[in-house]
Amino acid sequence: MVKGDDWNEVRIRIKDDHATYWFNGKKAYEFTFGSDDWNQRVQKSKFRKYQGFATLKKGHIGVQDHGAKVAVRNIRIKPL
Secondary structure, three states: OOOOOOOOOEEEEEEOOEEEEEEOOEEEEEEEOOOHHHHHHHHOOHHHHOOOOOOOOOOOOOOOOOOOOOOOOOOOOOOO
16 A cells, blocks of 8 residues: 555556556556557546647657655656
8 A cells, every 4th residue: 555655656667559557566557559448548547638748759758746845856868
């Protein structure tokens, strides 16, 4: 169980258009950008109003919060 002041570890691996997401060492989700499943999920999400959402191959990296205090450390980006 994660407590309020504990650190979480997130690992995201993207190769070509396939992404795998781990949360605290456990694989949580896997998806392929542009797949039928991906497109359906985007259309059901709050991101549907953003034309071209998640279609760029390069750009800025954002850190998302949900109104709570957020801190980050040890961010590493490595081209595969």
